[in-house]
Amino acid sequence: MIYLDNAATTFPKPQIVTDTVLDYLTNCGASPGRGGYDSAMQSSEMLFECQENIASLLSLPTPERIVFTKNATEAINAAIFGIIKDGDEIIISSMEHNAVMRSAHECTKRGAKLKIAHANEKGKVSPESIEKLISDKTKLICVIHSSNVSGTINDIHSVARIAKKHNVYTLFDLSQSAGIIPINARDFDMLAFSGHKGLFGIMGTGCLYVREGINIKPLLYGGTGSYSESARMPDFFPDIFHAGTVNAPGIASLSEGVKFIMHEGVYEKEKEITRYMYDLLSEIPNIIIPGERDRTSAISVVLKGFDSVGIAEKLNSLGICVRAGLHCAPLAHRTLGTITTGTVRFSPGFFTEKSDVEFVVSSLKKIVEN
Amino acid sequence: MIYLDNAATTFPKPQIVTDTVLDYLTNCGASPGRGGYDSAMQSSEMLFECQENIASLLSLPTPERIVFTKNATEAINAAIFGIIKDGDEIIISSMEHNAVMRSAHECTKRGAKLKIAHANEKGKVSPESIEKLISDKTKLICVIHSSNVSGTINDIHSVARIAKKHNVYTLFDLSQSAGIIPINARDFDMLAFSGHKGLFGIMGTGCLYVREGINIKPLLYGGTGSYSESARMPDFFPDIFHAGTVNAPGIASLSEGVKFIMHEGVYEKEKEITRYMYDLLSEIPNIIIPGERDRTSAISVVLKGFDSVGIAEKLNSLGICVRAGLHCAPLAHRTLGTITTGTVRFSPGFFTEKSDVEFVVSSLKKIVEN
Numbered sequence: 129m130i131y132l133d134n135a136a137t138t139f140p141k142p143q144i145v146t147d148t149v150l151d152y153l154t155n156c157g158a159s160p161g162r163g164g165y166d167s168a169m170q171s172s173e174m175l176f177e178c179q180e181n182i183a184s185l186l187s188l189p190t191p192e193r194i195v196f197t198k199n200a201t202e203a204i205n206a207a208i209f210g211i212i213k214d215g216d217e218i219i220i221s222s223m224e225h226n227a228v229m230r231s232a233h234e235c236t237k238r239g240a241k242l243k244i245a246h247a248n249e250k251g252k253v254s255p256e257s258i259e260k261l262i263s264d265k266t267k268l269i270c271v272i273h274s275s276n277v278s279g280t281i282n283d284i285h286s287v288a289r290i291a292k293k294h295n296v297y298t299l300f301d302l303s304q305s306a307g308i309i310p311i312n313a314r315d316f317d318m319l320a321f322s323g324h325k326g327l328f329g330i331m332g333t334g335c336l337y338v339r340e341g342i343n344i345k346p347l348l349y350g351g352t353g354s355y356s357e358s359a360r361m362p363d364f365f366p367d368i369f370h371a372g373t374v375n376a377p378g379i380a381s382l383s384e385g386v387k388f389i390m391h392e393g394v395y396e397k398e399k400e401i402t403r404y405m406y407d408l409l410s411e412i413p414n415i416i417i418p419g420e421r422d423r424t425s426a427i428s429v430v431l432k433g434f435d436s437v438g439i440a441e442k443l444n445s446l447g448i449c450v451r452a453g454l455h456c457a458p459l460a461h462r463t464l465g466t467i468t469t470g471t472v473r474f475s476p477g478f479f480t481e482k483s484d485v486e487f488v489v490s491s492l493k494k495i496v497e498n
Numbered sequence: 499m500i501y502l503d504n505a506a507t508t509f510p511k512p513q514i515v516t517d518t519v520l521d522y523l524t525n526c527g528a529s530p531g532r533g534g535y536d537s538a539m540q541s542s543e544m545l546f547e548c549q550e551n552i553a554s555l556l557s558l559p560t561p562e563r564i565v566f567t568k569n570a571t572e573a574i575n576a577a578i579f580g581i582i583k584d585g586d587e588i589i590i591s592s593m594e595h596n597a598v599m600r601s602a603h604e605c606t607k608r609g610a611k612l613k614i615a616h617a618n619e620k621g622k623v624s625p626e627s628i629e630k631l632i633s634d635k636t637k638l639i640c641v642i643h644s645s646n647v648s649g650t651i652n653d654i655h656s657v658a659r660i661a662k663k664h665n666v667y668t669l670f671d672l673s674q675s676a677g678i679i680p681i682n683a684r685d686f687d688m689l690a691f692s693g694h695k696g697l698f699g700i701m702g703t704g705c706l707y708v709r710e711g712i713n714i715k716p717l718l719y720g721g722t723g724s725y726s727e728s729a730r731m732p733d734f735f736p737d738i739f740h741a742g743t744v745n746a747p748g749i750a751s752l753s754e755g756v757k758f759i760m761h762e763g764v765y766e767k768e769k770e771i772t773r774y775m776y777d778l779l780s781e782i783p784n785i786i787i788p789g790e791r792d793r794t795s796a797i798s799v800v801l802k803g804f805d806s807v808g809i810a811e812k813l814n815s816l817g818i819c820v821r822a823g824l825h826c827a828p829l830a831h832r833t834l835g836t837i838t839t840g841t842v843r844f845s846p847g848f849f850t851e852k853s854d855v856e857f858v859v860s861s862l863k864k865i866v867e868n
Contacts, residue, residue, distance in 0.1 A: 129537070131527070137743060139527035146523045149747075153516045153700060157501070157509035158819070162826075164810055165819040167499070198568035198702065201720035201742025227720035227742060233729040234719045324743065330523060332568065332702040332745030349604045350571035350597035351826025357837075358828075359603040372571025372597060373507060373694065375702030375745065377519075440534055449528070449535040456532075456721025458728075467727075 134477030178383035195369035203320035203336035210344035214239035216267035251280030278419030279426040328385025418464035428471035504847030548753035565739035573690035573706035580714035584609035586637035621650030649793030698755025788834035798841035
């Protein structure tokens with residue numbers, strides 16, 4: 129099997145990640161943040177270590193303001209619904225995933241206004257096009273760092289500077305970039321990302337980071353093990369977003385995944401294999417590859433005259449795992465001009481070998497030629 | 499180590515549960531409901547099988563209306579905020595966990611009215627006391643099936659009958675009862691429960707069940723792999739509540755945990771060990787054990803003249819894991835008369851041996867005597 133759906137979830141995971149899950153389930157097993165017995169305290173320490181590892185990877189100043197969610201979608205919902213009120217305006221880019229798009233659309237049903245900043249045909253949104261949409265009612269700007277369709281990397285540092293100038297908050301979706309490319313997020317307001325993609329945690333993990341000084345409402349209400357006698361959620365981090373039992377084995381896996389990235393030169397390998405695949409795919413006749421050569425590891429293609437789903441099925445019969453369709457990002461496909469065809473997405477990862485890429489591209493060539 | 503915090507999360511898990519997680523992470527690894535390649539399809543089938551296993555265990559008629567959440571708290575939030583609107587009334591019992599209490603309190607900030615049906619000093623809420631609170635504005639009644647503090651089992655079948663008579667929906671919290679005592683939930687409206695407690699899944703799993711015919715709003719908005727081109731969430735189950743990547747290894751573990759319960763005579767063993775521990779604890783001088791003898795496996799105690807946290811610390815030094823305090827359920831502690839002292843909670847599980855119970859009780863006796 130050649131797995132090229134790493135933009136959905138990475139597979140395989142580093143051995144240490146799987147080993148850690150097994151170790152947690154076998155030797156600890158406790159829920160963090162509640163009990164005072166040894167394994168519960170050990171679990172709490174593990175959670176804090178994971179926050180510190182992530183803070184270290186992304187240069188975040190306050191580890192305790194990283195909270196664990198079940199996926200990036202929950203983190204995005206928490207940020208958007210925690211900030212946007214009736215009468216506010218929210219600006220999103222036209223490359224957003226449905227996690228942002230559907231949440232922002234729901235905001236409009238709750239009395240907010242949605243504005244969309246249109247990216248160019250490569251999937252890049254210009255900070256200036258965002259600035260033009262800002263009004264005195266604008267509360268939040270959401271931009272995907274790197275597209276899950278075209279891998280296009282947006283200049284979020286410029287977006288952050290513009291937002292700051294206008295006193296508007298930003299939420300950046302790092303689901304396709306965290307662990308894939310180096311990120312210095314020290315000055316950012318809010319970040320949402322998956323734990324189970326580039327960061328090598330297992331499924332069931334995601335994170336929200338909220339800069340100190342930002343007032344935000346909780347998304348979920350429930351037991352936190354803190355201020356239990358109060359009918360309200362605690363207002364401090366991470367408890368404000370940790371209602372109910374957290375995914376402790378998942379957080380343990382994420383912590384090890386992040387450490388793996390810091391020690392294993394992952395960024396270079398990811399870049400190299402993506403570029404290698406992009407270049408080989410480019411040579412196929414009648415192929416369209418939306419986006420730029422310099423990208424994260426999502427390479428969506430359209431093969432003129434071929435149905436995307438049909439191509440994916442043929443590749444599957446050869447043991448090649450790729451995803452066809454709209455990838456939960458219709459706005460992005462509209463921007464890239466692929467909304468009617470969908471695309472076949474190849475997303476190699478750290479463990480993808482060049483020989484795998486060569487086999488896949490030659491198989492694709494044969495499908496197209498026959 | 500003697501682990502007696504099974505009411506928080508069960509430990510250890512059955513071997514097959516841990517093995518299944520490892521197998522999933524090593525041999526499948528795909529996210530369900532999106533891709534069409536073999537391992538993604540296998541993952542989708544696994545998810546459906548888990549729904550079928552849970553439906554079978556609880557006699558639920560429509561497996562597809564069981565959705566996977568990160569914990570019971572998310573399920574409870576989804577049910578309450580999905581149903582309650584401005585102007586509605588919500589009735590909860592005075593034995594509810596903060597998952598219900600804090601969510602219901604948040605409802606009052608959004609324009610709903612909260613009424614609390616008071617349980618007796620054993621922690622039992624009478625269906626009649628609930629009926630007295632019903633008005634023509636009552637939309638939802640939330641009752642915990644079994645208390646996480648006193649193990650008291652409520653007569654939810656009678657509550658369901660009364661609610662039906664008045665056209666009011668019910669939400670029952672089965673977090674402490676699912677997998678611990680037999681439940682026929684065929685006629686219930688909505689159920690929320692943990693996956694990682696009595697059902698033996700790993701942390702990061704919970705479930706919400708919503709009976710066919712109940713209209714409910716989604717809690718989270720995002721990609722579902724279905725109707726991707728729409729800005730709205732799909733209105734069918736389970737997609738309406740499956741925004742973003744689900745915890746596939748967790749769901750795989752839960753599926754095996756549920757099968758384990760159906761084949762291993764768990765109910766009898768749970769009942770026996772709980773009763774054994776209750777009876778031995780009862781013999782300790784100056785001990786108060788709120789609740790009834792017939793209960794699920796939470797046994798909270800107050801030892802007159804002793805601080806609960808101090809007792810738990812002493813037990814921890816002997817390798818015994820118990821939880822002291824309010825257990826995220828201050829309403830329940832008020833009802834039981836233990837709000838000022840808190841309690842030390844012993845929650846044995848399927849894997850607890852009688853010899854463990856004997857050692858714990860004799861250790862507790864020594865602490866009290868010295």
